[in-house]
Amino acid sequence: MWVGSKMAGMMEKQLVAATHIIEQQLDAEIEKLDNLDNDDLDAIRRDRLAAMKKRQEKKREWVANGHGHYTELYDEKEFFETTKKSENVVCHFYRDQFMRCKIVDKHLQILAQKHLETKFCKINAEKAPFLTARLKIRILPTISLVKNGKTKDYIVGFSDLGNKDDFTTETMEWRIGQSALLEYEGDLLCPPSAIRNKTGMAKKTIRGGRRGDDSDSDSDY
Template identity: 50%
Template sequence: MGRAPAVPRAGSASGVVPRVCARAQHRGCSAGARACFPGQSARRGEFRARAVRPTLTLAIAAGGAAGARGSGGSEEITFQLKMAADTSVDILQKVLENEILQTTKVVEEHLDAEIQKLDQMDEDELEHLKQRRLEALKKSQQQKQEWLSKGHGEYREIPSERDFFQEVKESKNVVCHFYRDTTFRCQIMDKHLTVLAKKHIETKFLKLNAEKSPFLCERLRIKVIPTLALIKDGKTQDYVVGFTDLGNTDDFTTETLEWRLGCADVINYSGNLMEPPFQSQKKYGTSFTKLDKKTIRGKIYDSDSDDD
């Protein structure tokens, strides 16, 4: 028995069963629920948003509380860091104290050993030690006399360029001041060099009139007056040009010039070369012109300024 064909319902032009509203009060509606109530979906979304807002509010409140706790935590971390820094300083101080104590202990032990060694020496050993010391003093005195015989121990002027080469040849360490009579700063330099010549007899201190030695000034390229040529073993070790290396002031001290000569190793300087005796290092500076070693004859030396 065949199936009866479907009979189209009223209102359906195509014979397809239309979508019926799911609501009971709209059973006769041929449109869907969304089409029947266009604002329903929007209202449903608004309802969902209202349900989510309390959750967001709670989350924001929780975050604020956490931030408050974080602020307190930062203070606590800062306090802990400060405590750790203080502890590190205390530890470092204790380490330094231990190092000083250990060094002092080593020095004391060395002195005790030397004293004990002297106590255990017999007369022959003591006599031998005495002779060694006398020989060292005698040798030192002979060296001093030799320096004095070569013109050390005084600041003096040499008359000519020929004398300059002879003087440099005789001594290991020489400081030569190239001066001019009309330059006032040369007189300032003379005052300090006179003091240092008597103190450092291991070095020969000379002065030479630049106007009377044009050949030598041209060879050494001396353009600034005053200029000190610092000579060691017949070679120019360094130059002191004007007062730039001496604090750039006319009121520099003899100790400052002594330090500068010690930097060039032309005198036996007993101070600390790393601590120049300037009254104010920030004001005067600590840099100075350092040149390569060069022979007396014919090497280049230039200056960027003239000082009359």
């Protein structure tokens, strides 16, 4: 009983000490802000304004490159041109016959409008034989995640999305965010709570789905 009371007392002291440190840091930040002179404030405003202007310039560049829309690429040349123009490219390799490809289309259409910083597109795998061979795409749907002209990651079938057809758009957003292909504001360490299940998926770090098997995918390409 005495040991438990002693441990509780130690924990309380540690908590008080940690709280004191946080309060000191906060007080220091407040004092720093209070001591800013007009020149400091003007510099902060200039930096903020410059950052806003740079962001606006990037948005104009993104729009000029077709960002904001989920677009169709009609040949392999167009794919390479797109990955050269845009820093972040999410490209869905599909076939018209596969229902799961249509599910992917629905989610990427929504994300394209939400994330202007990323180019969302799709290409018919049958019309891009060289590209599918080069990227070793064997299962559809496959989403290629390309950053700065280099393929960084793949989402193959739905194995990374909960292994079910009714996953949420937020789940797709989270999975793409893991590869830093869009500006994700949530917790990258675990998927959105809506898709957590009893298999422990929330604790799993997902990378490189292309190498894994996906028995639930529509078809081997």
